[in-house]
Amino acid sequence: MERLTETTLPRQREHKKQVAGFFMTPDWVKNPEGAEYYIKRMADDGYTVADLFWRYFNRNLYCKEQEIYSSVRKIVDMVHNHGMRCILDTDYAWWGTRFCELHPESWLKLYKGERVAVHGGKFRFLGKYAPVTVLMKVGHKLFDSLDAYVEEDGAVRRLNAGEFTYQWQTTGTGFEVRGTMKQPQKGEAFLFYGVRYSACPDVADPQYLEAQKEIIDDLAAAGAELDGFGWDEPGKAANNPLYLKSGNAFRELFIREKGYDYLDKLPYLSYFDDTPEAVKVRVDYYELQNAVNKKAQQEFNDYAEKVAGRKLFFGTHQTWSGIIADTAAGTSDYFNNGTVLSAAWTDGSWECDLHMFTFHMTLADSLRNELGFRDAYYNDWGSSVPAVEEMKFATRFKMLFNVNWFSSWHSDSTDNIINYRMEPLHTRTVEAVRDFDMFDKMLSDMKRVVEVGILYNWKAVCTGPKWLARYHYTGIGNTPLSLLDRGISANFLSPEALESAVLKDGILECRNRKLQALIMPNCFTLTDRCWEVIKEISAAGFPVYFYGVTPMMTESGRDISREFAELAGVEPYTLSDMKASYSEFGAIPDPGAWEEELYDALNIVNVTNGTPVYDSDDRIYAVKAPAGGLVLMTGIDPREDLAYMVARNVSKPEEVFAERAYHTWFSNKDGSEKVLMICAHSRMADTFASSARFTGGVMGRTRKKYHEMRCYIRTDKSSVKVDGGAWCAIRFRNGIPVEYIADDKTSVMAE
Structure with a gap:
């Protein structure tokens, strides 16, 4: 065998795909030049898009303050001056409180069911508020209503106001409810309490849809020439699977679209699982929840492009890429809702064990293939601390799916997540950006071979x-x-x-x-x-x-x-x-x-x-x-x-033996040119950005992970041997290896 020559791609940096996120801080409103250090650092590190996040402000994007929009304009100009594009995260979780205070009829409302015993026509239960305002840290939770239902002749009937009475009082974490009903005197009833939340809007509300357009107008009037917008976890305001998400406008829309009032059938959304009626109500309800989230984003994006007069870039992702919270949030239809974005985006769902990391990468590649995108991104929480070894594995594992990096965060405010400032971690992130870009360039328009x-x-x-x-x-x-x-x-x-x-x-x-x-x-x-x-x-x-x-x-x-x-x-x-x-x-x-x-x-x-x-x-x-x-x-x-x-049912034209490594093929349309990507095994953190059970914690030590891949590849025209190192990508042309890129520990021999 002869040693294959490594390509010169690692030295080429004109091909840039990686995205960096950074938080606006309150001092930048008056002194936006404070952002320039971080912007320059992101540009120098090789990122092509900077995603500005406006979070944890009382002065938010809906406050109608000229100084706010002017500071955004100045930061956008700085990003442009450093050769990057700038997008702004605008999801309502961070400005919805202001909107709801002006439009109380547009508040979000959540329902939760309780299966309650009735004795002598009396009932009593303790209810809890949904953990809906955890991120916003503000807002009021107001008990709003109680609906009662009984099961009669195999069906559910909603009681009218004259058939039951109730009273309630707060208890700290929720409230106590007591009441009476005419029937049944003994048995059980289904009681659904509704709570209004002043920090969260109902995104089906026409007033909300207009409010998000006002933000675009205010930014444009200030001269902020943004290159796009982000929607980070747009459904996160209501994500508990035990609660049902609603609002006045959503209910009115449901009645128009579906022809009945879901309040008449609430028990079917939480009980009676194995019944046709429950299936119908749940399909109708969750379809519309996903539809209103998509409509809100689509209308925002269309209006933003109309105002800008050009094509814009939209990210970052729907909510948590598949965990159960997506169902409650009304964002689980990733394929349909993903059409409002400019690339395939997934998120780590606050879960970084390897099985879920594989799920997120697979979903990102799937969205790209089915929706016809060129690019895919992952919002990366894939680091325990100390972080170097975890991040190196996250990098090569994403390359296995050609999923690029949305790297968070690159300023002082970070949601308590690693911000890549210290060495040697910072240098390793720069190398990761370079590796992602050179691999993406090598693939060009090749797609992963899906079996x-x-x-x-x-x-x-x-x-x-x-x-x-x-x-x-x-x-x-x-x-x-x-x-x-x-x-x-x-x-x-x-x-x-x-x-x-x-x-x-x-x-x-x-x-x-x-x-x-x-x-x-x-x-x-x-x-x-x-x-x-x-x-x-x-x-x-x-x-x-x-x-x-x-x-x-x-x-x-x-x-x-x-x-x-x-x-x-x-x-x-x-x-x-x-x-x-x-x-x-x-x-x-x-x-x-x-x-x-x-x-x-x-x-x-x-x-x-x-x-x-x-x-x-x-x-x-x-x-x-x-x-x-x-x-x-x-x-x-x-x-x-x-x-x-x-x-037993999958056949491949090539043979690959990979010891201590994963591998996957990419191909052009006719199969004449292929790339084999190989990456060494490792594991991910148990949870994002925290001490995992296999690490020593923040001040502890993560052992260096020694990777010595050994791989043999045989096509109908050649044989290739790969030794050592943590990752390698080999290009084959008509079955013959012609070039490769790899880390500095890997050697490739071919005959």
């Missing part, structure tokens, strides 16, 4: 029981990681993409991806069209793997549980049966708990004419359907079991 699709069925989580979400997000984090461990690359698919997928010669063509297998996690509900597609392609022999909670109903409320069981070759079972099975392996997750790193619960099934597959304890972990390509995985989080079975 397996995973359905991103957000409505199934919304329509299912609350406990399902906790299982689900652990599972869809572990699934792409388990596949990656086997050298298999995956993408998430929207239901809309699956509905239009076409099977040709054993390959499922699905919006810019050619798939060899499909994974269906926790599909409690499916659209009618998705269900038909699944039956068609699996009958044709295409591999389709279901795991977790399997299809019970379509979104229209049609029961398909028996039809699914017949296809899978097992006896029919119910949602209650699955929950009972899972509980035999441990407690069902609490809706308010954080996700575990893994779950090992199984759905205990009775096989009819399917073919069971047993684990070492003689338990059934999979059932192959009697005909076609459908496979039922019984685990709620099947991990290696699933990856093992999927790998």
